[in-house]
Amino acid sequence: MTDEPNATRRALLQAAAGTAVAGTAGCTAVTTPADTSVRSEVRGNVRTFVGPSWLTDRDRDEIAVIDARERDAFRRERIHGARHVALEALTTRRDGDGGLEPDPSEIAAGFAGIGVAPDDDVLVYGNSVGSRVTRVAFALAYLGHRGDVRILNGGVDAWTGRIGTGTPDEPEATEYEADPVDDLVATRRWLADEADRFGEDAPDSLVDVRVPEAYLGAAGSDALDPDHQRHGHLPGAINVHWLGNVSGTRLQEPTRLARLFFAEAGLEEEETVVVYGDDNVDPTQTWAVLRALGFEDVRLYEGGFTEWANVPEDDRGGYPVETKTNVVIETDGDLGGEDGGDFSCTG
Template identity: 35%
Template sequence: MASAGAAIAATAGCLGATDDDPPEAYTTPAAAEFDGVVDSQWLTENLDDVHLLDVREEEAFLDARVPGAYHFPNSEMLDSYAEETADGFEASPDAIAWTLAEAGIESGDDVVVYGAESNLWETYAIYTLNALGHEGQVSLLDGGFSVWDAGDGETTTGSPEAQEGEYEAEVDTGVVATREFLAGNVDEDGAAIPILDMRSPEEYWGVDERGDLDRFGHVTGATNLNFVQSIDDEAGRLRSPEDLETLWIDDAGLSSDETAVAYCQTAIRASVGWFVLDQLGFDDVRNYEGSWADWGTLSEDDGYYYTTGEDTGTVVDTFA
């Protein structure tokens, strides 16, 4: 997919500028470089070869969608996939598997996920499919439906007809960091592996208290890297590969041969970090599914260490 995107981007660069040119994000640097990112021009050429999942609100989906797209409700991703319990990590993929089956998707199919632009629910959907052991390529439509529509991409309305299929989910915990995995790599002095807190600095310090939790702050040894820094907000797409390497490799000091864990409040914002590091070639990157909504309920007496207080820890603010 990346090579196809590169060829298309190169062709687009040779075209003369006219009033009929597509929007700026119609072809994107990330799509040209990363295997798991496509742009609107690539999708135009390959629409019949992929399955589509739309993670926007249902009203927007019904009003206008890419032909062939099925709705992937965020409630199913967030509420029915997995949870941390007293007995450990438990996954229940049945609801998601049913939704994918109704979309006619099988585990080996190539899938493109899109939202309004490029943001957190899209990457959380991609992470979720990977956590369910999806074997085909799952890609992000960089720029999302907004760019597709602005570029006169074909659209349709209403809900598509449900398919009669079967989706076999095989949970892959290799992309999931459980609370015990994290606790095994953290002690009172710091962390043995890179741990990335994708929330705002105020949440990281414990100043912005969210949720009915017992404590606020960050996992001891974690580095703060607010997820919004990975997104070009003006264009509604991922930052360029060069910018992402500067942010994650140069300034955050990460190396692709390290095991890295991302977390936020509920694992959704953290999925942006998980996705970017995966695209940057990290062999072992995980999303802490419980995130602070889980860690904030635990106790240091049981080995779940945390740090709190303004200006504690390390904040990377390259594009803040």
């Protein structure tokens, strides 16, 4: 089935949005699709994240719209003309000389299969601005994507334009020749070699995005992964849980994000900042936010704490784990739309 305008609930609500508000004076609980769309417009000095008007103001034939949600959600309802990409295709890794790193050929094949070429301008969306969406943006950046890449603030619920339903025609595949940007990735060996940079002299350059209980290695906590042989965090890391970047389906206000990372976390734009979680999906949300705020050198530790914690016992002296260097920045975000990427609460 090809994309068709949706004549069900969303279209009816959109058509009735003006009268619905007028007819419910004093009822503050009523929220229309138009309200959601307006609230999702991005204001402030933030790059990458855009509101729905960014897409409506452009020629749709010139934008590759990528849906990062589960395939069932994509089939039920999506932005008209969107293409679905499987998260698994963009998280593949290989064993490099320094540890786990992204697999550029496999990731490039994931984009080629949905007809995305290196020069295409891209809009990525999900149910929210969660880490499933930002992993897509990171994967494109890592491949050296030359086109513009934007993330839809507010997710699919912010979109009030044409909607598609059912199973669409498969997009025509293209070729995607990767030109990997290695400086976007930190490997286990690189971190070990650079350990002095993330010690007492620069504790604010290494950001652990997991929940505080995982960062602290809190004994008995459900946040601790039972498959980890050690618990805690990388030496010198501070903790800023990635959900602090998000308010429901939308990005936190830019002023709040700036205060969180500049004033509270003490990060500086000219520093090399490395973000990590348990795996290689959730940290990309913080990676994207820092880049949007103007940080130029932000790297993802692709192997994550899972790789670091489980190095062979004979090698652990070179890859220590701490629990005592505890710098936890309190956050108050929440995620709407089930767009967490690692499918756990620990990130």
